[in-house]
Amino acid sequence: MIVGVGSKNPAKVQAVSSIVESLSWQVEGMDVPSLVSAQPFSDAETRKGAVNRAIGCVDAGFNIGIGLEGGVVDTPDGLFLCNWGALATKEQNTYVASGAKILLPKGISDPVRSGIELGDVMAEYTDNRDVRKQEGAVGIFTDGWITRGDMFAHIVRLLIGQYKFYEK
Secondary structure (H helix, E strand, O other), X not given: OEEEEOOOOHHHHHHHHXXXXXXXXXXXXXXXXXXXXXXXXXXXXHHHHHHXXXXXXXXXXXXXXXXXXXXXXXXXXXXXXXXXXXXXXXXXXXXXXXXXXXXXXXXXXXXXXXXXXXXXXXXXXXXXXXXXXXXHHHHHHOOOOOOHHHHHHHXXXXXXXXXXXXXX
16 A cells, blocks of 8 residues: 655655554655645644645545644743644545644744744754754754654554554
């Protein structure tokens, strides 16, 4: 089976590949619009972006589509990084899962609140234009203990687990 990933971002594609290789599934990344803001600003918007990416893969002809989306959530305690994933099937079943959250430092959250994408803020902060394709903000702020790929791989495990349970 070939699984479509609704992005060509290496962190996202590798996260899916690393989990489904034990199932002998092949993975193909493709550009699928999230149909949400470039910087999703809530759990609901981030979740919707993941669902839209997953369904977009199924609409493109894949039996299974996986969408992964990163965003932020504003809370009374500060701005948190969030991640959501969705798995859609050609039978029109959709499973969703969310990952851990981490508080962003004020020096990062203020520019994001003013309208600058987190990836762009992180690129300037780290002087690395590809940080969103590599360790991501979570990798920077956990000193590499958890990377963006790790966060997405955890979500993919949750998605595959639900798929396996419900699609028996």
